[in-house]
Amino acid sequence: MAKKWRKTKWVLLLFALFTALGLCSGAAGLKAQLNNMPVLVQDEAIAVEAYNINDYNYFKLRDIAEALKSTSKSFEIQYNNTTNAIYISTGQAYTSLGTELSPPQGTNTIKQAVNSRAALYIDGVGVELSAYNIDDYTYYKLQDLGQALDFRVEYDNDNRRVLIESTPLDTDQPEQPTTPEQPEEPEEPEEPEEPKEPGDLVIMVDPGHGGTDTGTINEEQGLTESLVNYDVAMQLGDMLEQAGYTVIYTREGRDETISLTDRMNLIRQVRPDLVISVHHNATTNHNASGAEVLAQVADKEGGPSTELAELINAEYEKIGQKVRPIVYRLNSSQTADYYGLLRAAAGVDVTAVISEFAFLDNPEDWVKIDSPEDLQAEAEALFRAVDTFLRNTYSIA
Numbered sequence: 001m002a003k004k005w006r007k008t009k010w011v012l013l014l015f016a017l018f019t020a021l022g023l024c025s026g027a028a029g030l031k032a033q034l035n036n037m038p039v040l041v042q043d044e045a046i047a048v049e050a051y052n053i054n055d056y057n058y059f060k061l062r063d064i065a066e067a068l069k070s071t072s073k074s075f076e077i078q079y080n081n082t083t084n085a086i087y088i089s090t091g092q093a094y095t096s097l098g099t100e101l102s103p104p105q106g107t108n109t110i111k112q113a114v115n116s117r118a119a120l121y122i123d124g125v126g127v128e129l130s131a132y133n134i135d136d137y138t139y140y141k142l143q144d145l146g147q148a149l150d151f152r153v154e155y156d157n158d159n160r161r162v163l164i165e166s167t168p169l170d171t172d173q174p175e176q177p178t179t180p181e182q183p184e185e186p187e188e189p190e191e192p193e194e195p196k197e198p199g200d201l202v203i204m205v206d207p208g209h210g211g212t213d214t215g216t217i218n219e220e221q222g223l224t225e226s227l228v229n230y231d232v233a234m235q236l237g238d239m240l241e242q243a244g245y246t247v248i249y250t251r252e253g254r255d256e257t258i259s260l261t262d263r264m265n266l267i268r269q270v271r272p273d274l275v276i277s278v279h280h281n282a283t284t285n286h287n288a289s290g291a292e293v294l295a296q297v298a299d300k301e302g303g304p305s306t307e308l309a310e311l312i313n314a315e316y317e318k319i320g321q322k323v324r325p326i327v328y329r330l331n332s333s334q335t336a337d338y339y340g341l342l343r344a345a346a347g348v349d350v351t352a353v354i355s356e357f358a359f360l361d362n363p364e365d366w367v368k369i370d371s372p373e374d375l376q377a378e379a380e381a382l383f384r385a386v387d388t389f390l391r392n393t394y395s396i397a
């Protein structure tokens with residue numbers, strides 16, 4: 001157990017280090033060179049204040065908010081002076097200060113940039129982006145903002161200009177008629193272009209429940225779902241690490257309590273390449289048996305989470321477990337996944353499935369999870385399915 005702790009801590013430490021390095025380099029103040037590259041929003045030129053810092057272009061957050069104000073990508077900014085926190089609310093109209101879109105005149109304006117220590121929240125979720133303060137305003141990388149706030153950024157290198165939510169550069173593609181009033185189609189999942197190394201892929205392994213949240217319990221058989229989940233998930237994580245993948249766990253301790261909200265936020269912050277959640281099932285009548293995999297509703301007619309669910313089912317059948325139909329469940333407003341983990345992952349374009357290998361309240365099933373060998377077989381089956389899925393999806397040799 002200690003080894004796993006260290007491994008995961010190391011990954012978290014690396015994240016912290018990258019953030020800290022950013023802080024150190026900016027602490028003394030960096031040279032920020034005003035960038036005069038023209039910027040177009042929906043094909044119209046705007047006058048933004050942007051600076052080149054360490055070879056990256058940083059844009060004034062309030063300029064971008066003002067520029068997108070009348071588009072479907074508008075967002076509101078609120079700043080809390082006391083906590084030094086910036087709150088962005090997407091889909092809301094921006095309240096202008098009147099200071100936006102008025103860059104300083106001149107050709108050689110150099111300013112001092114100081115690393116921003118302001119916390120950033122987008123729709124209530126903490127987000128860590130590289131940021132600098134120049135003259136009391138906060139500046140972010142345009143690409144980072146585009147990704148976090150879902151607007152399109154392109155660098156037109158031939159004509160030395162930046163395009164935001166403008167006509168796509170690629171003229172080989174048939175042009176879509178631009179209808180800015182309508183919400184955009186969800187982006188296509190990225191096509192794998194080059195073969196990847198397993199280490200490039202971050203797999204989030206979620207041992208369901210934990211601590212005070214035990215999940216379902218079969219007292220007679222001495223089975224507690226949160227513990228069974230943990231034991232399978234940790235073995236799965238070990239196997240993935242041995243195969244070279246980068247693994248992050250949502251829960252570290254066998255008895256640790258982690259809320260669903262925290263797990264969902266972790267997915268949104270880390271944006272792993274895959275989320276695999278390990279659960280075990282039960283029903284009120286104790287009469288159901290068989291493996292059940294829950295996939296994302298957007299993939300109901302086919303898609304990555306369905307592909308993975310099918311691979312998992314095939315592996316479960318190979319080790320002698322019968323499988324039930326893949327479950328897709330919509331939330332009450334019929335707009336998104338019912339299950340929080342699947343919904344959070346879908347919200348950031350991450351593939352996720354929940355595996356329920358067996359019903360621990362049914363005699364036909366509990367015999368398949370009541371020994372260490374059983375749990376190892378389950379973890380191995382999951383590993384084979386996940387590994388095959390990743391190799392297919394990311395063209396890993």
Ligand SMILES: [Zn+2]
Nearest residue numbers: 208215279280
């Ligand atoms: Zn569960």
